[in-house]
Amino acid sequence: MINLHRRSLATAVPLFGLALWALAAPQKSEREAPQAALGKSLYEANCAYCHGKEGKGDGPPAAILNPRPRDLSRGKFKFRSTESGSIPTDRDLENTITNGLQGTSMPDWKPFLRGDSLKAVIEYVKSFSVKFKNEKPKLVPLGAPTPATPSSIAAGKRVSEKLQCGKCHGDDGKGTGAIASDLKDEWGHETKATNLTEPWSFRGGTTARDLFLRFRTGIDGTPMPSYKGTASDGDMWNLANYVLSLGRKPVWSMNEQEVKEFYSKQSDFVRTKPVDWGKYLVNAWGCVYCHSPIRSDGSIVEEMRFTGGQRWNMYPFADVVSYNLTSHKETGLGDWTNEQLRTFLTKGVRRDGSRMVPFPMPWAAYASMKDDDLNAIIAFLRTLQPVYNKIPNPAKPNIFSYLWGKFRVLILKQDVTWHVYSGNAGQTKEKSLSENAIPAHTPKEVQP
Amino acid sequence: MKRILKWAGIVVGSLLVLGFFSFLYFIPPFDFIPPEEFTRQTVGAAPSLDNITNPVERAIAERGKYIVTTLDCSGCHTPAGDEGPNWSQYLGGGSKSSFVGYQTYISRNLTPDKENGLGRRTDEEVKRVLRSGLLPEGRLAHYRDMPWAFTANLTDEDRHAVVVYLRHLKPVARRITDPMANETFADTTAAEMLYTLDYGIRQEKK
Numbered sequence: 001m002i003n004l005h006r007r008s009l010a011t012a013v014p015l016f017g018l019a020l021w022a023l024a025a026p027q028k029s030e031r032e033a034p035q036a037a038l039g040k041s042l043y044e045a046n047c048a049y050c051h052g053k054e055g056k057g058d059g060p061p062a063a064i065l066n067p068r069p070r071d072l073s074r075g076k077f078k079f080r081s082t083e084s085g086s087i088p089t090d091r092d093l094e095n096t097i098t099n100g101l102q103g104t105s106m107p108d109w110k111p112f113l114r115g116d117s118l119k120a121v122i123e124y125v126k127s128f129s130v131k132f133k134n135e136k137p138k139l140v141p142l143g144a145p146t147p148a149t150p151s152s153i154a155a156g157k158r159v160s161e162k163l164q165c166g167k168c169h170g171d172d173g174k175g176t177g178a179i180a181s182d183l184k185d186e187w188g189h190e191t192k193a194t195n196l197t198e199p200w201s202f203r204g205g206t207t208a209r210d211l212f213l214r215f216r217t218g219i220d221g222t223p224m225p226s227y228k229g230t231a232s233d234g235d236m237w238n239l240a241n242y243v244l245s246l247g248r249k250p251v252w253s254m255n256e257q258e259v260k261e262f263y264s265k266q267s268d269f270v271r272t273k274p275v276d277w278g279k280y281l282v283n284a285w286g287c288v289y290c291h292s293p294i295r296s297d298g299s300i301v302e303e304m305r306f307t308g309g310q311r312w313n314m315y316p317f318a319d320v321v322s323y324n325l326t327s328h329k330e331t332g333l334g335d336w337t338n339e340q341l342r343t344f345l346t347k348g349v350r351r352d353g354s355r356m357v358p359f360p361m362p363w364a365a366y367a368s369m370k371d372d373d374l375n376a377i378i379a380f381l382r383t384l385q386p387v388y389n390k391i392p393n394p395a396k397p398n399i400f401s402y403l404w405g406k407f408r409v410l411i412l413k414q415d416v417t418w419h420v421y422s423g424n425a426g427q428t429k430e431k432s433l434s435e436n437a438i439p440a441h442t443p444k445e446v447q448p
Numbered sequence: 449m450k451r452i453l454k455w456a457g458i459v460v461g462s463l464l465v466l467g468f469f470s471f472l473y474f475i476p477p478f479d480f481i482p483p484e485e486f487t488r489q490t491v492g493a494a495p496s497l498d499n500i501t502n503p504v505e506r507a508i509a510e511r512g513k514y515i516v517t518t519l520d521c522s523g524c525h526t527p528a529g530d531e532g533p534n535w536s537q538y539l540g541g542g543s544k545s546s547f548v549g550y551q552t553y554i555s556r557n558l559t560p561d562k563e564n565g566l567g568r569r570t571d572e573e574v575k576r577v578l579r580s581g582l583l584p585e586g587r588l589a590h591y592r593d594m595p596w597a598f599t600a601n602l603t604d605e606d607r608h609a610v611v612v613y614l615r616h617l618k619p620v621a622r623r624i625t626d627p628m629a630n631e632t633f634a635d636t637t638a639a640e641m642l643y644t645l646d647y648g649i650r651q652e653k654k
Contacts, residue, residue, distance in 0.1 A: 046588065049588050060591065060592075061581075061591040061597045064591075064597050064598075065597055065600065066601065100580075102604075103604070104600075105579060105580040105581075105596070105597070105600045106580065107576050107579065107580035107582040108576070109582075111586070112582075112586035198604075200604055201603075201604055250604070250605060250608075251508060251605040251608060251609070252508075252605075252608050254504060255504060256503045256504050256507075259503075259504050259507045259508065260507065263507060263511065280601070280603075283598065283601040284519075284598055284599065284601040284602045284606070285518070285519060285598065286595050286597075286598030289592075289595055289597075289598060294592075294639060294640075295639075296548065296639050297549075298547055298590070298591070298592050298639065298640070346483075346487075347483040347484075348483055348486075349483065355483075358486050359523065360523075362490075362520035362523050363483070364483070364486035364487045364489075364490040364520075365490055365517055365518050365519070365520035365522075365523070366518060366520075367483070367486075367487040367490070367491070368487065368490070368491045368514075368517055368518060369518050370514075373518075402473075403469055403472045403473060406472050406473075407472055410472075411472075419640070420592075420639055420640035421639060422639040
């Protein structure tokens with residue numbers, strides 16, 4: 001018995017050794033491969049949806065996100081601790097991924113990505129640009145932070161006047177200066193100067209160090225330059241303290257009086273600047289989601305924003321194509337009066353008196369909108385450039401198919417499926433607009 | 449005599465068939481209910497916030513209520529009943545939608561129910577979904593199913609108001625199943641499909 005035991009031990013030890021060697025030997029050469037594969041699979045599962053498979057920042061939702069997802073293939077990053085034009089450090093990328101970017105759609109991945117997975121994703125992101133192979137990040141010296149004393153803040157105010165921050169960010173720090181609203185970034189996308197009174201929406205972070213870095217490194221690709229050479233490090237620390245001192249209280253830490261004032265100020269703003277507020281409402285309420293044609297991957301056709309043409313077949317109740325919201329006289333809202341628009345938005349009654357089903361356009365929900373908000377939305381829609389896109393009239397299935405559908409839904413309680421179609425169901429005049437590599441889809445005109 | 453009976457049978461029969469058709473024609477409501485009635489239901493389903501004692505919280509929740517109502521979150525997040533949405537389960541979740549090549553999603557229970565709803569989620573988790581579509585379990589929601597690309601445009605303060613309001617809803621104990629593999633499309637030319645009826649009905653049958 002003992003012998004047997006010994007013998008098995010005698011064979012087991014070399015076998016175990018052999019196994020160890022077999023495990024250890026190939027690792028040296030293939031060590032890189034598993035990490036790259038892990039990075040690729042993690043990137044494609046989590047990041048590619050917005051940043052695109054090739055890292056070009058062109059995933060399906062990209063066209064309607066503001067700001068857009070970063071184009072990773074150019075090696076140009078906004079939030080760095082390195083000189084303007086330099087690549088970011090791994091630490092910078094890790095910071096952006098784990099903490100996210102406030103005020104954008106980049107979430108904080110901290111709870112979901114850590115350790116080797118995080119490293120693998122960072123390496124994969126770096127592989128999109130050759131810059132990371134050929135260059136080394138040039139770190140910015142931080143210098144000694146200046147404490148936020150009243151004298152430092154006053155000095156910072158002088159610096160902000162010297163650097164003309166108010167030119168874009170507004171002299172009151174609200175980012176509502178004359179130029180600020182029509183800024184463009186390097187990719188030609190609309191961008192706006194940050195509202196300096198709302199520190200919780202500063203993308204690169206809210207500490208004095210974060211702000212110092214924004215002044216010192218600039219935000220590459222945007223109109224925000226690096227102030228290296230124009231201002232000293234001490235000036236920039238003072239400026240950081242000054243900008244932080246502009247911050248107002250967020251609504252979640254206000255008291256009763258302040259909340260009341262905040263909301264009444266908001267309603268004043270709606271009345272005095274209806275177009276600006278209307279833009280906010282139209283963007284946040286997602287009108288463009290249905291009132292633009294989509295491609296088969298779900299991305300909207302950017303050149304045809306707000307021109308309608310998205311077909312929703314809601315068998316058996318209606319087969320509708322979203323309307324052209326631009327101010328085109330013939331095919332858009334150009335010759336609708338404000339009253340007609342208000343009636344449609346709140347009662348679902350079209351110009352010709354016909355009724356709309358209460359979906360997918362939720363007019364029953366818009367009915368409880370404040371008058372000022374409705375006016376603001378209409379005021380903004382009036383500013384849209386006219387585009388010709390003729391929308392077909394809503395179609396209904398023929399009477400038998402309609403009744404059969406109703407029978408299925410209401411008596412047999414079957415699920416019916418509604419379909420949303422890609423492509424433009426409207427008719428465009430300009431060839432260039434309809435040539436968006438999407439098949440034009442004409443709905444069957446079935447009259448009831 | 450026989451002849452009269454036969455004719456009477458035909459007349460009664462066709463009247464019955466016609467009657468059934470017209471009955472079918474005149475039920476669902478959309479064309480026959482005044483718009484004010486839809487509005488009354490949509491707005492009336494939202495809970496009253498008068499019992500919140502903290503005036504700050506009440507003011508913020510009112511703003512959240514305004515946003516949630518006018519954004520029509522309930523269009524997808526309130527289950528369908530026999531006639532229109534089932535308002536007694538306001539924002540209880542359960543409708544289904546899917547996009548070609550992606551998973552099929554069931555809208556979530558937004559009420560503060562501790563086991564099935566947002567009661568088990570932190571404010572940060574809810575805000576993260578509204579801002580970037582990253583669900584609490586670490587998966588991304590398709591932006592056409594849950595339109596997070598638009599709620600991302602809300603200011604942080606308005607998003608905060610939405611969360612404060614959702615915390616004051618009536619809890620609905622309604623379990624929502626996990627997303628499922630995309631089903632075959634009935635119409636292969638369509639990009640997206642939505643099920644109009646309450647997914648709970650099918651769920652209970654299983």
